[in-house]
Amino acid sequence: MASTPIADLSYRNYDGELTSTNNRWWVIAKSTMRMAMKKKAIWIYAILSGFYYVAMIIVLFVVDQMTQNVVPGQKSPVSGFLNSIQWKDQFVTGFSYGQIWFLAISLVIGAGAIANDNRANALLVYLSKPCDKRDYLFGKWLGVFLPLFVVSATPSLVFYFYGAMSYREMGFLSSDPWLILKLPLMLAIGSAFHASIVIGISSMFNQGRMAGAVYSGFYFITNFFTQLMTIAWLAAQGGPRHRGEGAPEAVKNLIGKLYYSSVDGLNIGMSKGIIGTKGSAAFGIRSPIEMVPAPSLMFSLGTIAIISSLMMFIAWRRIRPVEIVG
Amino acid sequence: MRRYTGSFGSYLSPSDSSSRAIADLSPNLVAQALENPVKYLPVSVASTQNLVVQYGSFVALNDLTVEIPEGCTGLLGPNGAGKTTLLKTILGFVTPAAGSGSVLGFDIRSQGREIRQRIGLMPEQDCHIPGMSAVQFVAYAGELAGMPGEQAIRRAHEVLEYCGLGEARYRNVETYSTGMKQRIKLAQALVHGPKLLLLDEPTNGLDPAGREDMLELVRSVSHGKGLNVVISSHLLPDIERVADQVIVVMKGQLRVQGMIKELKKIAGAPMDVELIEHSDPFATAMRSRGATIEELTHSRYRVQTNQTPAETGKLVLSAAREVGVQVRGLELAERSLEDAFLDVIGAPPAQHPGGFQL
Structure with a gap:
């Protein structure tokens, strides 16, 4: 009996189609996303990131039920609630509550995106193919950005269309007709910010875990600083017994800016600027504390642009064809 | 035909x-x-003309003019000779300060992407895409080179089978042994059907059996498959085993280029004679015929005349007949590639780059 295989295993050249050498970044982005989608954690974080909208829909549903169960002629105890809700604020709040999960998603997808490639010398594979640094960097960035954008946009848009269909007569659409355009812009900038930071940090390391730890550290330390600024803000207000006797306006402005000097803060400040609101407490409840006013949109966008560009510049400098011969 | x-x-x-x-x-x-x-139509797969590549003030390639012919070519040179830089330049990683070059008819300055689409690189270092199985990795490499997804998958299976990784194709590459990692590097370089394959120390870290298998693979793809190979290695026996011609660079300049057979030839075309036993009368008989004779081993002699090898052969046979000793072997004497290499790196730079001389 012959010991050779039946199939012809000898080398044959590939004579099939080869597509254009342009747009290799899309192949890299697709692969990054494909790898990400295989991770269960992504799906869990994606669901959790939309929890505010789900909770809000439940609250609205319950309020609707209570309103409908009122005996005709009697005033509903929650009748004023729906009229007092600042609809567009709900998107800022939802975006704000989702930040921690966006961080988690960007860590899972992006922390190892370049760091693990550095460890495995994968750049040699990429750059020896018809790809260049631009393809590689943009492909990796897009591979983080697109899932983040989809994850953040899906619950927001679901809530938007739910509100548009159910609460149109309560000013959902008329309060801000451009909301449907502002929302994707806000979410895209937020996702791009996370993607840029995580890609930049990832490029500095040879281990995805190290890159993830550094980004998490940066995120939580700046957030802790923000919490300190909350205390400073309350002190600057002068307290409930001494209204009007607080710190000078210049100090308040400075505290206001520092309050937004974190990854979360910049994103929230940017979202308030784009949506055009000062923000309000969650679930339409009136807050006893005056909200810290957001810095100007230009300040938020400028800071986001500078940090994102810096991170991408770092990544650009770190990506280079490595030695071929030892 | x-x-x-x-x-x-x-x-x-x-x-x-x-x-x-x-x-x-x-x-x-x-x-x-x-x-x-x-x-x-090109007679060489790659060529450079007066190429100068500098890293700051350091000149890595100095006015290098070389043609890489079709077939399997060994790239030799001591450390720091410029082999790395030549490969980098071919791949378009380095921009030359002066001179020009082309690979498969594409300009190295402006058509790097087109060149890399037609080149396969097997780097020296371990390299893979983390988190992927072998088949995913090789298919991805194919897609990066421009293959449609379905074709890339089909071809990845074929190439992995050819490289001897058929059984392990669904395993994560990170779990592979050194030998398997060398094979997967070859597979990712071959997947898109390159016309030129650059192999950098392909037998690095392999045990004797693995080295044998790898050299056999390289030899089989580089002969009769329409695939041209440039193999850079410090192991001269490896080069000798798979390559037909060599290019020797030193201090950024071409030292010599030619067929290995030609390089190994000794001036004057002496012949090695193997006798059945030691025979002083044979040596005397050869000297009487005007030949110089040198005893290499107990029964092996190197004979040199000022005649052609065929005529020298006839002289050997007549001398053997005269003294009554049996000739067991008669062949044109040649040096080892190592001797040729050492001679070359001690010689001045080639005057006619691209010529087959030594």
């Missing part, structure tokens, strides 16, 4: 898909070639 012989054969062979073979060349070159094929 090939349409053109020699160097042109692998480009326009009816056994190839001719459209793809032509598509691998730059459009200008194809137009010129179709007009006047004998004049314009």
